[in-house]
Amino acid sequence: MEELIRNIIEQHKNKKKKTIETKYIVSELKTLGTNLYSEPSLAKPFATAIQQLVDDGVLKPLGNSLFIPSYGGAMNKYSINVKYFESDDILSSSMLNDLHPKLNMSYYVKHASEYYELEDIIHRINDILYDTSSDILTANERSYLIFGDEKAIMYPEDASIDGSDILKKLGGLTLEDLKAKRTFEPFFYLATSGYHNLTEKRNVLIVENQDTLNTFIDAVMNGQLSNIHLLIYGEGNAITRKFGFIQNIHGKPEDNYFYFGDIDPEGLSIYYRLKSTFPDYNIIPAVSLYSYMINKVDPADARRLRKPQKVDDVSVSQFIAAFDTETGMVIKDIIYSERYLPQEVINKTDMARLNGIGIH
Template identity: 30%
Template sequence: MELKAKLMSLNKASVTMQELRRLTGLNTDERLFPVVNEAVTSGLLKPFRNVTTNGNRLYPIYEKYHIVREKKDDTALLTAILKLHPLMQRNDYLKNHPTAFQEHQDTLEALSSWLFQNHSNPIAVSRKERSFEIFGAEKVLDDSSFKTLLNNMKINADTLCFYDTPAYCFHDYIPKLSNKMCLLICENKDIWFNLRKMLYEYRRNELWKTSLDGVIYGEGNRICEEGALTEYTRFLGVKNVQYLYWGDIDREGINIAIRLFQNNPDLEIVPFRAAYLQMLKRAKDCHIVFSDDTRERMEDYASFMASFETDEQTILYEKIQQNLHIPQEIISFAVLLDEMR
């Protein structure tokens, strides 16, 4: 029994005489022969054809043996698999891999029950919502091994009618979706909140002759993380979106805009020119402080400046060169009440 356990633990189909010596600890032919002979008699080992022995006439041991493994009776598993919903059997993966079914049997049977109960098209919900509905636990459909199994069975999000929520869920306010939209991204929370209030409470959506369909809080640097806005746009599902970006006039604020452009090359994103010009206009009558940005080197601002006239670029470059800070908050809610239509 000890030798059988050791042989079954080997991840191979054969074993040599030398390996048998190591497994048993029997270093002489005389001691090893009866153990190997018993294994051959019981059907555990089978000598290779055309393989020589050790040359010992009294205790002949072959140089190599097949390890004969017991065939599992999968009848019960196959019977259980045949009871599953037809969608789970369409490519016969489970029939060909009954041990995979055995490993996830309770979960797969729960899925089958759900499929039988939801034969018509259910309402699409999120991955975690569907997981809880089917299995009573919200993270089952996130499990990597179970996801691999479903993929092998050709069961996907469309089959189970769920969607993945985007990793980047920005705070937004969009009163109504349409095929063509202009959405304004704000670097800071106060101006986002004020614009949101103007849209839903005052029903005003035109600011400095620009019609806005919604407003998004960019959360500072978070908006410019690579692909974040692209993923948000995909989830939004709008065919034609133009983004306007509006942030502080300082090195960091403009750097955020530039990174936003660079990390989402397939999207149409430009600075909200009218807003920046209004900030510069109002800054003439205000005490403007220096930025706390200590970097010596200025970035390449060409992609940001391209939206402005030459004289406007000169003024912006001057403010940045001086390392000044003009915050979005210079456009207060009182200003919006006067300017927004």
Template identity: 25%
Template sequence: MELSEKVLKNAKHTISDEELQQIFHESDYDLFHTEVERLVEGGVLSPVKSSKTNGRLPPLFNKYRIIKPPEDHTGTLESIRRLNPILNIAGYLQRPELYQKHLEFVEGISRYLWFAQDLLEKPMSRKERSFSVWGKEKLWDEKRALVNEVLKYNRLDEKFLHYYDTPEPFFEYHHPEHDGLRNVLVIENKDTWFTFRKLMQDTGKNRIAGTAVDVLLYGEGNKITKRGALEDYSASMLGVQGEPGGHVRGATRFLYFGDLDWEGIRLFFRTRDANPSLEIQPFSSLYRLMLELAETVELPKSLDQRGVIAPLPEFLSLVGLSEEENLRTLLAEGKYIPQEIVNYQVAAKILK
């Protein structure tokens, strides 16, 4: 690498003569002096005269200003011109550095407007919309100030994204009628729980992907995996006692639905193992739907990169997908399918 490249790669705007000598790896002062003067003549360095000279012969200044070439924004300007016209293209053309700051967010919104604008006609929860627009269900929450900045700069408000928040606290929702077998659907994540609850309340329907669901239960992450927690809930809130071997008096079945990653699969097995007297199964129809929807989107990296696996063959067998290879592949790549991929619009279609 040329000495000039090494200097220009330095993140600082000024650099001392001692730091320069370390970068150059030149112990001979005369040779070092020659190189510094060459960079000054080449316009890479400019002496900070107020820093005074270093007292050596021939002298160098104690500090130099690094003269970095102006950035070439040609590629950036072309990207800005391809944004959806609803966005502030003129503003970004004048401030390409701001576009670079907003890049992930404004490009996600632009793609959404070009290819999926109809999805804005119906609401989604905040996390569902975040995944739908940016492929990361927690991005909006984690970068809310920056998302708001992007929206404001593009003369849009949060209502533009047509979302709803999922307020605390939530625990359960009972459909008013059930006949015969009672199905309790345990949902791992809050937004998905709230979306199904909202749709069931608004429409009076309760058949999800062909299965009648009588109770929606928010699993609250690890809370549902505490030993006996679901058994206690079943006995005290549903009046249903479990029996050894997973047989439940009162004909109640528990279905589980969560993220498709190692942690989500482990949560299912931990929930089942913590409540051995209950019949707990994965909700296979929704897991199959997640895999189908995932074929058309770029999946995010799993937040859980600990490398702790789960009994995948047994899980796939329970879901009825023993030969499924796509899930094996994405788990091996450290990716996952968040259950927010089953967003409001998707849920509305499968609720009958």
């Protein structure tokens, strides 16, 4: 429908008309066999097509135009961008013959001046798409080769050119299309010999705070926590940004990933964001450690939060779903009463007992 409407507008423009009424477009569509009068279901695609033409710069609503509810909210009158139809701003089909099929040139066909500005870049992308033997580079390395700016793809807000927007306009090209991969900031970790040698599921413990991490490192290295094969320093919110680094140390999605942080709104939110960001990985709360905390310290003695934290109901419900009903209710009460239990409740004196309980 969009192409039909575009042709109607162009023919109207050729009659030296600078504005066009929606009812005229509807009438012309009817003569072409698309009858909005008798088929109300066409109202939505009609409005979508009109909006796309507005987005493409073909039409612009007049200042005194009105919405037409029966046509999905289209305006009743538009001005025509005459320059859009000028031949020097339309790419000829012959210029596109040698381009890779993955390059969607529909945007640049309509914005030839932008194409000419980016022609070298587009052809560099085209060469990469055709090169089946190209090495896989990091996103920043590939970005520099294409755009002359290493931040253009992943961090366009800090770059001299918005490479991300250009890739979007070319049909939403991905890093994989460009023979590139995203890299992740490394996290601090401790891997045991079991982590490297076991073929079955391994136990990975993600610890939010540094002091608790050091306590667990000592216990693992001293053989007190034999069922932990990999320790990861979560570093609070940073874990969501860094967790993808697990691929670099051969972590498997089917391994057991236990998250252990503070019992407070932020701790539960970090867990939920991590699990949501990496849904392919088997990430669950370290139930045995949280339960041990609650049994060691009377939850009634949980301290008031030092400063308010926003409670996310979804994060809470997703977190406590891993626990038995009674323990889940205790955690929920701590959160909603604006109190907290830090993971530092567990210290060096608890390690031997935790070895007997295990991480699960």
